[in-house]
Amino acid sequence: xxxxxxxxxxxxxxxxLCLCKKNFSQNFxxxxxxxxxxxxxxxxxxxxxxxxxxxxxxxxGANGTELWRSDGTTEGTYMVKDxxxxxxxxxxxxxxxxxxKIYFLAAATSYKLWVSDGTADGTKIYEEINDPSxxxxxxNFLFFVAQGKLWKTxxxxxxxSLVFDFTQISFQGVQLTKLCTANNxxxxxxxxxxxxxxxxxxxxxxxxxxxxxxxxxxxxxxxxSQIIGVANNLIYFSARTANDYNRKLWVTNxxxxxAKKVASAIGINIYNLNFIAINKVLYFIGAASPSQYNTTLxxxxxxxxxxxxxxxxxxxxxxxxxxxxxxxxxxxIFFSYRDSTNPYYLGTLWKSNGTTEGTFMIKDSxxxxxxxxxxxxxxxxxxNSKMELTLWKTxxTNTGTxxxxxxxxxxxxxSPLDLTPVNDQLLLFSATSDKGNxLWKTxxxxTQTTLVKDINSYASESSVxxxxxxLDGKIFLIASSRLWVTDGTSNATKSIPGPFAFNAxxxxxxxxxxxxxxxxxxxTTGHSGFFKVNAxxxxxxxxxxxxxxxxxxxxxxTDSLVFFAAQNFFNKYSLWRSDGTVSGTFEIxxxxxxxxxxxxxxxxxxxPTKIGGSLFFVQQTTSNHSYELWVTDGSIEGTRKIKExxxxxxxxxxxxxxxxxxxxxIAGNxLWKTxxTDEKTLMVASKVNDIANxxxxxxxxxxxxxxxxxxxLWKTxxTDxxxxxxKNINTKSSKNSDPANLTDIAxxxxxxxxxxxxGNxLWKTxxxxxxxxxxxxxxxxxxxTSLYLTNWQSTLALATNITNVNGKLLMVINNxxxxxxxxxxxxxxxxxAGLSDVSEFYHLTALREQLxxxxxxxxxxxxxxxxxxxxSYIPKYTFTGYGNFDNTRxxxxxxxxPVTIPPGVEILxxxxxxxxxxxxxPLKIKGGKLTIKPNAKITVxxxxxxx
Numbered sequence: 001x002x003x004x005x006x007x008x009x010x011x012x013x014x015x016x017l018c019l020c021k022k023n024f025s026q027n028f029x030x031x032x033x034x035x036x037x038x039x040x041x042x043x044x045x046x047x048x049x050x051x052x053x054x055x056x057x058x059x060x061g062a063n064g065t066e067l068w069r070s071d072g073t074t075e076g077t078y079m080v081k082d083x084x085x086x087x088x089x090x091x092x093x094x095x096x097x098x099x100x101k102i103y104f105l106a107a108a109t110s111y112k113l114w115v116s117d118g119t120a121d122g123t124k125i126y127e128e129i130n131d132p133s134x135x136x137x138x139x140n141f142l143f144f145v146a147q148g149k150l151w152k153t154x155x156x157x158x159x160x161s162l163v164f165d166f167t168q169i170s171f172q173g174v175q176l177t178k179l180c181t182a183n184n185x186x187x188x189x190x191x192x193x194x195x196x197x198x199x200x201x202x203x204x205x206x207x208x209x210x211x212x213x214x215x216x217x218x219x220x221x222x223x224x225s226q227i228i229g230v231a232n233n234l235i236y237f238s239a240r241t242a243n244d245y246n247r248k249l250w251v252t253n254x255x256x257x258x259a260k261k262v263a264s265a266i267g268i269n270i271y272n273l274n275f276i277a278i279n280k281v282l283y284f285i286g287a288a289s290p291s292q293y294n295t296t297l298x299x300x301x302x303x304x305x306x307x308x309x310x311x312x313x314x315x316x317x318x319x320x321x322x323x324x325x326x327x328x329x330x331x332x333i334f335f336s337y338r339d340s341t342n343p344y345y346l347g348t349l350w351k352s353n354g355t356t357e358g359t360f361m362i363k364d365s366x367x368x369x370x371x372x373x374x375x376x377x378x379x380x381x382x383x384n385s386k387m388e389l390t391l392w393k394t395x396x397t398n399t400g401t402x403x404x405x406x407x408x409x410x411x412x413x414x415s416p417l418d419l420t421p422v423n424d425q426l427l428l429f430s431a432t433s434d435k436g437n438x439l440w441k442t443x444x445x446x447t448q449t450t451l452v453k454d455i456n457s458y459a460s461e462s463s464v465x466x467x468x469x470x471l472d473g474k475i476f477l478i479a480s481s482r483l484w485v486t487d488g489t490s491n492a493t494k495s496i497p498g499p500f501a502f503n504a505x506x507x508x509x510x511x512x513x514x515x516x517x518x519x520x521x522x523x524t525t526g527h528s529g530f531f532k533v534n535a536x537x538x539x540x541x542x543x544x545x546x547x548x549x550x551x552x553x554x555x556x557x558t559d560s561l562v563f564f565a566a567q568n569f570f571n572k573y574s575l576w577r578s579d580g581t582v583s584g585t586f587e588i589x590x591x592x593x594x595x596x597x598x599x600x601x602x603x604x605x606x607x608p609t610k611i612g613g614s615l616f617f618v619q620q621t622t623s624n625h626s627y628e629l630w631v632t633d634g635s636i637e638g639t640r641k642i643k644e645x646x647x648x649x650x651x652x653x654x655x656x657x658x659x660x661x662x663x664x665x666i667a668g669n670x671l672w673k674t675x676x677t678d679e680k681t682l683m684v685a686s687k688v689n690d691i692a693n694x695x696x697x698x699x700x701x702x703x704x705x706x707x708x709x710x711x712x713l714w715k716t717x718x719t720d721x722x723x724x725x726x727k728n729i730n731t732k733s734s735k736n737s738d739p740a741n742l743t744d745i746a747x748x749x750x751x752x753x754x755x756x757x758x759g760n761x762l763w764k765t766x767x768x769x770x771x772x773x774x775x776x777x778x779x780x781x782x783x784x785t786s787l788y789l790t791n792w793q794s795t796l797a798l799a800t801n802i803t804n805v806n807g808k809l810l811m812v813i814n815n816x817x818x819x820x821x822x823x824x825x826x827x828x829x830x831x832x833a834g835l836s837d838v839s840e841f842y843h844l845t846a847l848r849e850q851l852x853x854x855x856x857x858x859x860x861x862x863x864x865x866x867x868x869x870x871x872s873y874i875p876k877y878t879f880t881g882y883g884n885f886d887n888t889r890x891x892x893x894x895x896x897x898p899v900t901i902p903p904g905v906e907i908l909x910x911x912x913x914x915x916x917x918x919x920x921x922p923l924k925i926k927g928g929k930l931t932i933k934p935n936a937k938i939t940v941x942x943x944x945x946x947x
Contacts, residue, residue: 027832027834027867027868028817028830028832028834028835028838028865028866028867029834029865029866029867030834030857030860030863030864030865031486031488031489031490031493031852031863031864031865031866032486032490032493032863032864033460033463033860033863034463034465034479034480034484034493034495034863034864035460035461035462035463035479035480035861035863036460036860037437037460037461038061038454038456038457038458038459038460038461039059039437039438039456039460039461040058040059040060040061040437040438040439040454040455040456041058041059041065041437041456042056042057042058042068042437042438042439042455043056043057043058043093048095048096048097048102048420049097049420049421049422050097050100050101050102050118051100051118052071052422052423053069053070053071053076053118053422054069054070054071054072054420054422054427055067055068055069055080055095055102055104055116055118056068056069056070056095057091057092057093057095058079058439058455058456059089059455059456059459060079060455060456060458061456061457061458061459061859062087062458062459063079063082063085063086063087064082064084064086064087064088064089064090064091065089065090065091065092066079066080066081066082066083066084066089066090066092067079067080067081067083067090067092067104067106067116067123068080068455069118070422070427070439070452070453071422071423072422072423072425072427072441072452073452074452074453077439077452077453077455080116080118080119080120080123081116081120081123083106083108083114083123084106084107084108087858090106090107090108091106091107091111092104092105092106092114093105093106094133094134094135096135096136096137096142097137098137098142098155099155100117101115101116101117101155102115102116102118103115103116103126103135103142104116104135105132105133105135110130110131111130111131111132112125112126112127112128112129112130112132113125113126113127113129113132113135113144114126115155126153127153127160129146129147129151130146130147131146131147132144132145132146132151133145133146134176134177134178134179134188136179136180136181136186137181138181138184138185138186138209139181139184139185139186139208139209140154141153141154141209142154142155143163143179143186143207143209145176145177145179145188147167148165148166148167148173148174148175148176149162149163149164149165149166149167150162150163150164150166150176150188150207150214151163152209162211163207163209163210163211163214164207164211164214166190166192169192173192173193173200174190174191174192174193175190175191175192176188176189176190176191177189177191177202178224178225178227180227180228182227182228182229182235182254183229183233183235183254185206185207185208185254186206186207186208186209187204187205187206187217187227187235187237187254188204188205188206188207189202189203189204189205189223189224189225190202190203190204190205190216201222201242202222202223202224203216203217203218203219203221203222203224204216204217204218204221204224204227204237204239204252204259205217206254215256216256217252217254217255217256217257217258217259218239218250218252218257218258218259219257220241220242220259221237221239221240221241221250221259222239222240222241222242223239223240223247224237224238224239224250225237225238225239225247225272226238226270226272226273226274226275226284228274228275228276228277228282229277230277230280230281230282231277231280231301231302232280232302233253233254234251234252234253234302235251235252235253235254236249236250236251236262236275236282236300237250237252237275238250238270238275238284246269246290246293247269247270247272248261248262248265248266248268248269248270249261249262249265249268249270249284249286249300249306250262262300262305262306263305264300264305264306265286265298265300265305265306267288268286268287268288268296268298268306269286269287269288269289269290269293270284270285270286270293271284271285271286271287271293271294271322271323273285273294273323273324273326274326276326276327276328276333278328278331278332278333278354279331280301280302281299281300281301281354282299282300282301283297283298283299283309283326283328283333283354284298284299284300285297285298285322285323285326285335286298287311292321292322293322294321294322294323294324295311295312295313295321295322295323296308296309296310296311296312296323297309297310297311297323297333297335297352297359299354309352309354309355309356309359310350310352310356310359312337312339321338321339322337322338323335323336323337324336324337324338324347324369325368325369325370325371325380327371327373327378329371329373329378329396330376330378330396331353332351332352332353332396333351333352333353333354334349334350334351334352334362334368334371334378334394334396335349335350335352336348336349336350336366336367336368336369337350337361338367347366347367347368348361348363348364348365348366349361349362349363349364349366349368349380349394349401350362351396362394362396362397362398362401363394363398363401366382366392366401367382368380368381368382368392369381369382372420372421372426373421374421374425374426375421376395377393377394377395378393378394378395378396379391379392379393379404379426380392380393380394382403390403390404391403391404391442391449392404404442404449422441425441425442426441426442427439427440427441427452438451438452438453438454438455438456439451439452439453439455440452458859459858459859459860459861460859460860460861461861462856462860462861462862462863463479463480463861463862463863463864464479464480464503464854464861464862465477465478465479465484465843465854465862465863465864466478466479466503466508466843466854467503467507467508467509467518467843468843468845468852468854468864469509469510469511469516469845470845470846470847470886471511471514471516471535472514472535472884472886472920473487473847473848473886473920473921473942474486474487474535474847475487475488475845475847475852475864476509476516476533477509477864478501478503478508478509478518479863479864481500481501481502481503482495482496482500482501483495483496483498483499483501483516483518483520483533483539484496485537486852486864486866488847488850488852488866493864494537496533496537496539497537497539498520498522498531498533498539499520499521499522499523499531499539499541500520500521500523501518501519501520501531502518502519502520502521502528502552505518505519505552505553505554505555506553506554506555506597506607507554507555507556507597507607508555509555510555510556510557510562511557512557512560512561512562512580513580514534514535514884515532515533515534515535515580516532516533516534517530517531517532517542517555517557517562517564517578517580518531518532518533518555519531519551519552519555519564522541525546526546527544527545527546528544528545528546528551528552529541529542529543529544529545529546529552530542530543530545530552530555530564530576530578530585532580542578542580542581542582542585543576543578543582543585545566549568549569550566550567550568550574551566551567552564552565552566553565553566553567553573553595553597554595554597554608556607556608556610556615556617557610558610558612558613558614558615558634559610559612559613560579560612560613560634561577561578561579561613561615561634562577562578562579562580563575563576563577563578563608563615563617563632563634564576564578565595565597566587572590572591572592572593573592573593573594573595573619574587574589574590574591574592575587575588575589575592575595575617575632575639576588577632577634579634588632588634588635588636588639589630589632589636589639592619593619593620593621594619594620595617595618595619595620596618596620606618606649606650606651606652607652608652609652609653609654609659610654611654611657611658611659613633613634614631614632614633614676615631615632615634616629616630616631616642616652616659616674616676617629617630617631617632618630618649618652619641621644626644626645626647627644627645627647627648627649627663628641628642628643628644628645629641629642629643629644629645629649629661629674629681630642631674631676642674642676642677642678642681643674643678643681645663645665647663647664647665648663648664649661649662649663650662650663650664650669650692651692651693651694652694653694653695653696653701654696655694655696655701655718656701656717656718657675658673658674658675658718659673659674659675659676660672660673660684660694660701660718661673661674662691662692662694667689668689668690668691668706669689669690669691669692670683670685670689670691671683671684671685671688671691671694671703671705671716671723672684673718684716684718684719684720684723685705685714685716685720685723686720687707687720687723688705688706688707688714688723688725689705689706689707690704690705690706690711691703691704691705691706691714692704693739693740693742695742695743695744695749696744697742697744697747697748697749697767697893698744698747698748698749698766698767698893699717699747699767700715700716700717700749700767701715701716701717701718702714702715702726702742702749702751702765702767703715703716703742704738704739704740704742705725706736707725709725709728709735710728710730710734710735710736710737711735711736711737711738711739712725712726712727712728712729712730712736712737712739713725713726713727713729713737713739713751713753713765713772714726715767726765726767726769726772727765727769727772729753729754729755729763729772730753730754730755730756731756732755732756732757733756734754734756736754737753737754737755737756738753738754738760739751739752739753739763740752740753740760741787741802741811743802743803743804743809744804744893744894745804745807745808745809745822745895746807746874746893746894746895747766747893747895748764748765748766748822749764749765749766749767750762750763750764750775750809750820750822751763751764751765752785752786752787754784755774757782758774758777758781758782759777759779759781759782759783759784759785760784760785760786761774761775761776761777761778761779761784761785762774762775762776762778762785762809762820762827763775764822775820775822775823775824775827776820776824776827778813778818778827785813785814786813787801787802787811787812787813800842800843800844801841801842801844802844803844803845803846803851804846804894805844805846805849805850805851805869806846806849806869806870806871806872806896806898807821807871807872807873807874807895808820808821808869808870808871808872809821809822810844810846810851810869811844812841812842812844813829815839815840815841816829816830816835817829817830817835817841817853818830819869821872826872830867832867834865834867837857837858837859838855838856838857838865839855839856839857840855840856840862841853841854841855842854842855846888846896847886848886848896848898848899848921849868849869849871849898849899849900850866850867850868850869851866851867851868851869852864852865852866853865853866871898871900873898873902873904873905874895874905875904875905875906876905876906876907876908877891877892877895877896877897877905877906877907877908878891878892878908878910879891879907879908879909879910879911879917880892880910880911880912881911881912881915882911882912882915882916882917883915883916883917883918884918884920885917885918885919885920885921885923885942886920886921890911890917899921899922899923899924900924900926901923901924901925901926901927901928901929901930902926902927902928903926903927903928904927904928905928905929906928906929906930906931907928907929907930907931908931908932908933909930909931909932909933909936909938910933910936911936911937913935915937916936916937916938916939917936917937917938917939918938918939918941919938919939919940919941919942919944920941920942921942922942922943922944922945923942923943923944923945924945925944925945925946
């Protein structure tokens with residue numbers, strides 16, 4: 001027998017009597033409020049100022065999002081009225097000033113039109129019409145849309161009147177949007193069903209506030225936008241036509257049929273920044289090339305037509321380059337421009353008087369956005385080198401373009417939002433690392449920013465932890481776009497220094513050789529790529545994907561390599577492999593059409609599947625009607641197509657050294673298998689179809705399948721003859737038991753099924769019909785119990801609400817945490833004081849004897865929680881793999897032993913020849929038995945305590 005030196009002191013005693021049995025109990029607790037910022041999330045409609053008071057919506061943490069006001073002082077900042085009392089929000093929005101009052105939309109039950117004079121008593125429902133929208137002041141009336149109709153009011157008690165009923169023009173549904181006023185008329189877009197083209201189309205309409213004065217301006221201009229009045233009663237807008245999807249410049253005098261394309265701008269494709277009018281001249285952004293449609297500043301007037309003012313020649317794709325943040329200040333155009341050759345956070349501030357020579361850069365190394373004018377000063381948000389957005393000001397000169405001193409105690413962590421001038425001050429809603437998103441103001445000199453009021457000091461925001469992965473006694477996770485690590489205690493829960501982590505990537509964290517791999521972005525350079533971090537929390541960039549202009553779509557690890565899919569700006573995919581080194585990270589397949597991680601058409605996962613070091617994955621073909629099954633061993637020559645089928649791949653699973661997969665074939669959902677060769681890619685089950693939910697457990701691969709017995713639980717050994725019905729659970733008239741949520745625990749399969757008597761409830765089986773039994777009727781009688789996941793949680797974040805911890809089933813039922821040991825009495829809700837206010841459980845993840853999960857409370861938002869699970873012992877745990885002790889794949893039936901071994905329990909260490917078991921956890925032998933096979937190797941990294 002061969003051992004590492006660390007184990008020798010413990011070999012003298014292998015079996016001792018446990019002195020006392022510890023009484024385990026659940027101790028669920030918030031691990032850490034990762035995002036402890038108490039944001040009030042104020043939201044103001046720009047220029048919503050009445051009598052030098054700004055009105056906005058905000059959440060103080062106790063009353064929900066309600067109507068607030070501020071005059072720029074602490075005492076003058078308070079909630080106007082708790083419209084929907086308690087924690088529930090009324091969500092005020094679309095706030096406008098009209099005739100010395102404010103009008104807005106809010107919901108006590110459903111959204112209604114409200115009016116306020118700024119006092120609680122003077123805040124009341126103005127009109128009971130449900131779900132109004134687009135409050136717009138035009139021609140001395142307040143217009144709004146509701147139920148496909150255009151309404152107006154003069155603000156008096158009985159001043160509401162119907163302008164036009166648009167449901168009369170379309171029986172297929174109608175929608176009014178983009179309301180705006182120009183030249184004393186109301187203009188808007190109407191989307192309705194066109195009986196000529198037999199499809200929905202959006203066209204430009206106008207109204208003077210009367211039924212006869214409400215009409216369609218153009219039948220050919222589709223999807224009108226950027227509507228603005230310029231001069232001589234001319235209205236300019238952008239639109240496309242039925243034959244040209246590139247947006248062009250249009251003009252109309254507002255009468256029926258008067259709209260036409262501007263002839264001098266016919267070759268220009270319009271970008272979606274709002275148009276600006278200065279001294280009867282129209283300014284807009286576009287380009288002659290559809291691929292670079294935001295790279296040129298144009299101007300247009302009636303006398304001179306359309307003239308190019310400034311053209312940029314970007315080196316990168318339009319999503320990352322071009323003109324943005326377009327505004328008018330001191331009769332000049334101010335805008336930002338960014339080229340993809342610059343780091344992500346950098347751009348330039350430009351100014352133009354409408355001439356080529358008068359168009360020049362004011363400031364480089366900045367990326368302006370969110371412009372706001374206060375007197376003779378223009379404010380804007382700007383990134384700094386730490387990817388933080390800060391407040392800047394400019395007077396239009398280089399020297400006069402400077403950062404506004406914060407005076408906030410800590411640096412701004414988020415963008416200054418909703419910049420609003422009030423009483424010769426600038427109010428802004430901005431986030432800091434200690435106060436959250438709150439109400440701030442600049443002083444009269446516009447040099448320093450101070451807090452007006454910390455509106456919310458109670459309820460914090462959510463960090464929304466995802467992608468929980470266990471490694472070396474710790475949980476790695478992504479929260480607030482950062483990588484975190486925890487052992488379940490608050491003090492040891494820390495953010496890992498390094499890049500932003502992209503948690504939207506399926507399989508966002510993958511583990512190989514005690515290192516965690518993820519997709520992220522370096523905040524110091526703006527470059528995104530493929531990163532890794534080790535158990536000591538040291539982060540390293542493995543591959544910079546920014547220079548390759550590719551984004552990572554998914555990550556998946558086998559036993560020897562990490563694979564990831566990348567997409568370039570031309571929507572072409574490539575497959576990459578990595579061994580954790582720069583030289584060992586490279587493309588192995590290029591020019592692929594798509595590498596789906598999920599089948600969005602059917603909302604069923606198509607997750608890459610491994611056998612040892614080989615990865616099996618699906619590629620969508622260019623025709624979009626077929627898929628190809630591929631395999632790779634990590635080499636270019638070993639990356640190849642196995643088979644193409646005119647069907648959708650719905651699921652994949654690994655079982656008995658083969659990959660099993662479901663395709664939507666001629667006979668419905670069929671079960672197939674492959675060993676990686678075309679000739680041994682075969683359909684397994686000929687007598688059953690509509691197959692789903694592949695799950696390996698014990699000696700069988702289980703699935704839901706349908707034959708004359710209905711939809712029931714089946715098993716297979718990989719042969720047609722060995723594919724059998726486990727049990728006809730539902731023999732009633734409905735037939736279908738529809739087994740779902742299949743989960744393996746120590747060779748027993750747990751699942752939910754409906755026997756036609758008890759509803760959908762918890763069952764278990766070992767593959768034998770007589771042993772297939774109802775565990776518990778959780779929802780007594782015929783009422784069903786179900787486990788539920790929202791689509792974004794189950795598909796994108798790959799969350800789960802059912803898992804195995806310490807040999808017990810943990811699951812979320814009716815928004816409560818449940819446990820089951822496979823018996824009726826052992827299946828119950830977990831009663832714990834730490835869970836009293838907790839809801840919305842997701843990402844159930846086991847780490848040794850702890851359960852980690854994310855959950856919601858009003859005070860803390862969505863954060864990470866943990867609790868101890870009392871073990872459910874089996875007599876013998878056998879380690880037959882290699883590597884870490886706490887890796888479930890190394891144990892027979894995936895049954896990980898508890899770290900405390902009581903009498904009657906044995907741990908057998910039997911790794912393959914030449915491999916080792918790494919004891920990376922603290923192990924306590926309290927009367928149990930540790931047996932190490934002859935010639936087996938074990939390395940101890942944790943503590944071994946023998947009582």
